[in-house]
Amino acid sequence: MPASLSRALLIAGLVVAAAGLWLLRPRTPQPDKPGALPPAGLELSPSAPPRVAPPEVAGAGRGSSPAQSAPQTPPRLKKPASELRADEQAAFAKEFVEKLKPAVEHWSKIYEGHLPFRPEEVTPDKFRERFGDSPALYDYGFVINGTTLSVVDYHGEVFVAYLMSPAAALLLQIPKNPEPPKPVSVTREEVLRLLKADSGRDFPPEQITWHPTAYAGAMNGGVSVDVGEGVNGPHAPFPRYSMVFGPDGNLACYGRRLIK
Numbered sequence: 001m002p003a004s005l006s007r008a009l010l011i012a013g014l015v016v017a018a019a020g021l022w023l024l025r026p027r028t029p030q031p032d033k034p035g036a037l038p039p040a041g042l043e044l045s046p047s048a049p050p051r052v053a054p055p056e057v058a059g060a061g062r063g064s065s066p067a068q069s070a071p072q073t074p075p076r077l078k079k080p081a082s083e084l085r086a087d088e089q090a091a092f093a094k095e096f097v098e099k100l101k102p103a104v105e106h107w108s109k110i111y112e113g114h115l116p117f118r119p120e121e122v123t124p125d126k127f128r129e130r131f132g133d134s135p136a137l138y139d140y141g142f143v144i145n146g147t148t149l150s151v152v153d154y155h156g157e158v159f160v161a162y163l164m165s166p167a168a169a170l171l172l173q174i175p176k177n178p179e180p181p182k183p184v185s186v187t188r189e190e191v192l193r194l195l196k197a198d199s200g201r202d203f204p205p206e207q208i209t210w211h212p213t214a215y216a217g218a219m220n221g222g223v224s225v226d227v228g229e230g231v232n233g234p235h236a237p238f239p240r241y242s243m244v245f246g247p248d249g250n251l252a253c254y255g256r257r258l259i260k
Helices: 003-023 087-111 166-172 187-201
Strands: 076-081 127-134 137-144 147-154 155-162 208-212 224-229 241-245 249-254
Touching: 003 127, 087 127, 087 137, 087 147, 087 187, 166 249, 187 208, 187 224, 187 241
Parallel strands: none
Antiparallel strands: 076 127, 127 137, 137 147, 147 155, 155 249, 208 224, 224 241, 241 249
8 A cells, every 4th residue: 555545544544433423422411591481391390489588476585585575664763653563552651650650750950941741741641753663772752732742762761853833934934024133032141051951060161052032033132042062163063952932931942962
C-alpha cells in the first residue's frame, strides 16, 4: 500500500474516533428556558408549597419556651376607697385607728387655731382614695367639708403631708377691683413657732420665704411661706414645707416633703 494511502486512512480513522467520542460525551443539564414546554410524555409534578415559618407563641421570643405565662397587669397607683377589697378595707380600718387618727390629732394640735376643720371631723367615712402600690408608701386621701387632707404612711412614719381648702381657689383668681394689700393674718414669730413644733428644728432666715398673697391673686390678707434649703435661690428646689395662710389665719394650703 502506498504511503500516501496509508496516511489518508490513518487521518480518516482519527477523525471518526474523535467524532464518536464527542457524541458520547456526558451532557450538562441546562436550566429550563421561560415558557419552554416539557418533552412529550413527561409528567408534570405539582409545585412545592411555599415554606411558611410556624407561628410564634404570643409573648414568647425566639428561642424562648412557649409555655411562658402572660405578663401580669401592674397594680394601680390610685385606688378609690369604694374599690378596695374586703381585706384592704379591713387593713385601712386598722391603720386608721392605730396610725392615721393619732397622726392627724398630733398635727392638729400643732396647728390649733389655724385649721379649716376640727380634728374629730376626720373619720373613716371621709376617706376617699389611697395612693401607692406598696404598704411601704401609702397616701390616704380624705375630704372634710371640701378640704382635701392627705395622710402618708412612709416606711412606718405616719404624718399629715398635704392640705388644700376651698379658700385656695382665690390664689388662682385675678381680682377685678383689687383693694390695697391688707396686713397678713399671721406673724413671722407665729409661723416660726409652728415650724419648730412641726419639724423639731429651727430654720435660719435664708431658708424661709415670705410672700403676701395680695400681690399674686385674689386672696388679700394671706401669706405664702416656703421653707427649706435654697428656697431663696434662682432655681429653688421643692421646699421642705410649703404653707399658705388665708385672711382668716387658717391654712389654705399645706405641703410637707416626704423625705426631710
